Amino acid sequence: MTGADRRQLEAWLRSHSTPQELATRARIVLGSADGESIGELAERLDITQRTVGLWRRRYRETGLAGLRTLPRSGRPRRISAAKEQAVISATLRKPKAAHWSVRRLAKEVGLSPAIVHRIWQKYGLQPHRVETFKFSTDPEFDRKLTDVVGVYLDPPERALVLCVDEKSQIQALDRTQRLLPMWPGLPARRTHDYTRHGTSSLFAALEVATGKVHARCFHRHRHVEFIALLNSLARRYPGRELHLIYDNYGTHKHPAVKQWLAAHPRIQLHFMPTGASWLNLVERWFALITEQAIRRGSFDSVRRLEEAINRWLSHWNQNARPFRWTKSPAKIKRSLRNAALIYETRH
Numbered sequence: 001m002t003g004a005d006r007r008q009l010e011a012w013l014r015s016h017s018t019p020q021e022l023a024t025r026a027r028i029v030l031g032s033a034d035g036e037s038i039g040e041l042a043e044r045l046d047i048t049q050r051t052v053g054l055w056r057r058r059y060r061e062t063g064l065a066g067l068r069t070l071p072r073s074g075r076p077r078r079i080s081a082a083k084e085q086a087v088i089s090a091t092l093r094k095p096k097a098a099h100w101s102v103r104r105l106a107k108e109v110g111l112s113p114a115i116v117h118r119i120w121q122k123y124g125l126q127p128h129r130v131e132t133f134k135f136s137t138d139p140e141f142d143r144k145l146t147d148v149v150g151v152y153l154d155p156p157e158r159a160l161v162l163c164v165d166e167k168s169q170i171q172a173l174d175r176t177q178r179l180l181p182m183w184p185g186l187p188a189r190r191t192h193d194y195t196r197h198g199t200s201s202l203f204a205a206l207e208v209a210t211g212k213v214h215a216r217c218f219h220r221h222r223h224v225e226f227i228a229l230l231n232s233l234a235r236r237y238p239g240r241e242l243h244l245i246y247d248n249y250g251t252h253k254h255p256a257v258k259q260w261l262a263a264h265p266r267i268q269l270h271f272m273p274t275g276a277s278w279l280n281l282v283e284r285w286f287a288l289i290t291e292q293a294i295r296r297g298s299f300d301s302v303r304r305l306e307e308a309i310n311r312w313l314s315h316w317n318q319n320a321r322p323f324r325w326t327k328s329p330a331k332i333k334r335s336l337r338n339a340a341l342i343y344e345t346r347h
Contacts, residue, residue, distance in 0.1 A: 001033040005064055025055045025067040032056050079115060087111065087119045091127060100127040135340060138273035145329050148245055148270050148279050152208060152325035159241040161208040162233065163282035166249075167290075168221040172197040172305040175298045190298070198302040202289075202309060203229040205244075206282040211322035213285060215313055217306045223254035230260060234267070242267045245281075248274050281323045289313070 009026040012018045018026075024045060031041045038056070042049045058066035090109055091100055102120070105127075106113040120126070138144065155161045173194045180189040203225060204215035214236055218225040233242065246252055248271055261267060272279045293312035299305040327335075 001029070006030070006033070008064060021069065022067060025059075028052055028055045029059045029067070079111075079119070083109075083111070084119055084122075087116060088123060088125070091120070091125050099130075133339070134275050135336065136273045136275040138275065141273040141276070142329075142333070144271055144273040145276070145279070145332060148272055149325065149327070149329045149332070151243055151245065151270055152281075153328065155208065156241065156243060159243055160237055161243045161245065162214075163206040163208060163280050164204070164229070164244050164246040165277075165280055165282045165286070166201055166203045166221060166226075166251075167286045168201040169199045170202060170294060170305065170309075171199050172299040172302045173297075174300045179298060194298075197300060197305075200302050200306055200309075201225065202286075204282055204285065205229070205233055206285050207322075208281060208325075209322060211320035212317050213282075213313060213320070215309075217309060219302070221251070223251045223257050226251050226254075227257060227260050230257075230264075230267070234264060240266070243270060244268070245270045245272065245279075247272050247277060247280065281325065284323055285316075289316075 009030050012026045013023055013030075024047065027045055028041055028051075031044070032052075036044070038049050038052045041047075041052045045052075055067060087105070087109055090105060095104065097104065102113045102117050106116045109116070151161050174197055175191050176193050176195060177191045182188040198219075200217045200219060201221040202215055202217055204213050206213050214233065216229060216232060218228070233244075244267060246269070251257070261269065277283055289309065289312055293308050294305075297305070297308055299308065
């Protein structure tokens, strides 16, 4: 071994960016140069003697270059770039049916379903999925967006920010037959039909700083119930300046609600833009409770439904974690402009 080779091998071992496989090969060659046998090297490095012999031979034949992993040719490419582009273009065209399936498109372009599926995966194409969107038409969108996001990112000193909203008309649904639990090889099963046992409305206020939620269930969804929630918030946070973020629902602007707020000046309001419920962090909490406590439940009465909601609420508050808002108003408006531009360009 030359002095230059030894210095290079030792440099590989000192470097933190050297791949472990290359470092092992360097140790094999250095150990061999220092007189260690194949068996001793295999035992010390916890590898097979065949591996030791392989890299000793590679170094002897081609030097340091032989220790590096050579690129492998692999199987020749079967689908040309032009053919891939044809599949992508066909996928983006509107099909005669509701959407393209792998087999329908494969028949259209003359390829196998497996190849079409691989191309879809490669380029992130999912014709079977549809997501909804809505651009707010509120003439005061920019002002309201800046106000709400500003409260999230830079809340007033010594004030408490609460996201308030209602999840109305939660149905107490009871399946007509008992649920069949999950079993190895079988998913949980339930009947497709159900019996309705009434509804409940969940009014909730999410503390932005802590993630804890103050919530109450009511049988109706009127300004009376909303004022009851406001009264409970006033009692829960006595003497605190409260900043409430909520939407433009008519209940929130009822004259009785305005009169109540005028009598409680320490509570300030921040309205979201119309058609922009995604700005309200409590909506994310509503999605969690729906998924984890309501959607798969079977309730033979409204009382059972509300008990399940309250149990989940108690568990949440014991382990609450806040939702962190990260985007500034400028970034949000830029994203909306880009999305609108994409849709205008395509249509």
